Amino acid sequence: MKVKADCASCLMNRALSALEKSGADELTKFTVVKQVITNLNEAFNEEAVPAKLEYVDMQMLKSKTGNDDPYVQVKQKANVIAKSALKSITKKFDRNSEGDFGELVRLSIAANGLEFDVQGYTVSDRLLSSPLPPLVIDHTHQLWEDLNKATRVAFVLDNVGEHLFDLKLAEFMSYHADVEVFAKKIPLLNDVTERELASEMPERLSAAYYEPKAIGITWENFEHEYDFVYAKGMANYETLTEGEPIVPVYHALMVKCRPIALSVNAPVGSGVLIKRQHQ
Numbered sequence: 001m002k003v004k005a006d007c008a009s010c011l012m013n014r015a016l017s018a019l020e021k022s023g024a025d026e027l028t029k030f031t032v033v034k035q036v037i038t039n040l041n042e043a044f045n046e047e048a049v050p051a052k053l054e055y056v057d058m059q060m061l062k063s064k065t066g067n068d069d070p071y072v073q074v075k076q077k078a079n080v081i082a083k084s085a086l087k088s089i090t091k092k093f094d095r096n097s098e099g100d101f102g103e104l105v106r107l108s109i110a111a112n113g114l115e116f117d118v119q120g121y122t123v124s125d126r127l128l129s130s131p132l133p134p135l136v137i138d139h140t141h142q143l144w145e146d147l148n149k150a151t152r153v154a155f156v157l158d159n160v161g162e163h164l165f166d167l168k169l170a171e172f173m174s175y176h177a178d179v180e181v182f183a184k185k186i187p188l189l190n191d192v193t194e195r196e197l198a199s200e201m202p203e204r205l206s207a208a209y210y211e212p213k214a215i216g217i218t219w220e221n222f223e224h225e226y227d228f229v230y231a232k233g234m235a236n237y238e239t240l241t242e243g244e245p246i247v248p249v250y251h252a253l254m255v256k257c258r259p260i261a262l263s264v265n266a267p268v269g270s271g272v273l274i275k276r277q278h279q
Contacts, residue, residue, distance in 0.1 A: 001238045004259035007050045008040055013119045015057050018189070022061070022070035032064050050259070051215035051238040058188045058215070071117075071190040078114045078161025078190065085111075085128040086164055093168075095175040101147075102140045104169045105252065106132045109271040111162035112233055113254040117189070121256040121268070136255075136270035143230070143250050143273065150177035150227035154208075156217050157183045158233030163192040166232060167202060174204040177227065182217060185209045214239045219246050234260050241276070248277040 015036045019029045036057050043053055062068055089107075093100040113127045147153070155170045157163050163183075173179050181201065183192045194209045201207055210221040216235035219242075228248040231240055237251045237260065251274045255261050261268050 001049065001241045001259070001263050002046060003044065003048045003050050003053070004262065006258050007053075008044055010119045010257065011040065011050065011054055011057060012036060014054060014117060014189075015061060017117050018058065018061055018070045019065070021073065022065040022067040024065045024067070028064055032061050035060055035064075049214065049238055049242060051235045052213075054235075055188060055212065055214045069187045071187065074116055074190050075160035075196070077116070078159065079164070081114060082111060082128075082161040082164045093172060095172055098141070098144045101144055101172060103132070104165075104172055105140050105143070105273060106135065106271065107165045108162070108169045108232070109135065109252050109254060109273060111165040112158060112252070112271075113256070114159065114161040115190075115254075115256055118256045120258075124269075133271065135273055136266040137264065137272040137274050139250065139273050139275040142275050146228050146248065147173055147176045152178045152180070152224070152226050154222060154224075154226040154229045155179050155181045155205075156229060156231040156236050157181060157192040157197070158236060159190045160192050160196055161190075162232070163197070164200070167200065167205070170205055171202045173230075174202075178206070179204075180206045180208050180224070180226075182208045182210060182221070184212045186212065188212060188215055191215075216240065219243065222246070237263075244278050245276050246278075248275060250275050 019032055039056055093104060110128055110132055113123060153173060157166055170179050170181055183194060183197045185194055187193050216239035218239050226247050230250045233253050237253055240249055253272060255266050255268050255270050264272055264274060266272050
């Protein structure tokens with residue numbers, strides 16, 4: 001997905017927020033902001049991808065501040081909210097039920113709304129409360145059919161907190177196909193990384209830890225063949241929509257900004273599950 005005009009102010013806002021979280025002094029903040037402005041001046045054009053621009057900014061910011069994980073407190077906050085919400089879900093999910101599968105998909109997508117640093121977006125107090133709202137774009141039935149024909153599936157995680165719901169969905173999927181869960185080796189924003197995931201992985205799942213080349217995963221990060229990819233979040237949407245899909249990909253996300261809303265044709269605040277495949 002290419003940038004929209006809105007992305008410039010969002011990139012700057014995210015850098016300022018990350019600087020505040022990093023504990024940087026005023027001189028370092030000024031130095032980093034000047035470099036972000038330079039980066040935008042040099043690379044912000046109609047063909048730029050927001051998740052790739054932000055990757056450059058965040059790598060530079062971490063280097064200048066010496067803080068490898070400025071979002072650690074944000075991740076802790078999201079984890080607390082997610083764990084509290086999970087405790088209220090006492091239902092046993094029937095792994096042969098398409099209806100139960102759809103409920104887990106909606107939970108996974110609703111949990112993508114645990115995002116505290118998107119310009120113009122506020123986390124709803126009822127984000128993970130029942131009843132869950134319907135998806136505005138809903139390809140769950142196609143996903144269920146593809147899952148029941150699949151041998152191997154790639155499940156790409158996004159942020160800490162929501163990943164607890166994602167692991168429940170991935171484990172459900174693992175009764176129908178082999179599931180490999182993807183997480184970054186290093187943090188960039190509030191990403192799930194090897195650090196958080198290693199102790200939480202269900203035994204039925206395997207993990208793939210990749211070196212990010214953008215805020216979202218890129219097609220070159222997949223080393224094996226899969227029947228399809230289930231990709232969480234906006235950043236993974238931004239990167240995996242670059243070029244034709246190598247395999248079918250299901251984008252599962254809450255729409256949290258206008259550029260994404262324009263791209264998927266769904267309103268801000270809505271949940272979507274969209275299947276894309278090679279034409």
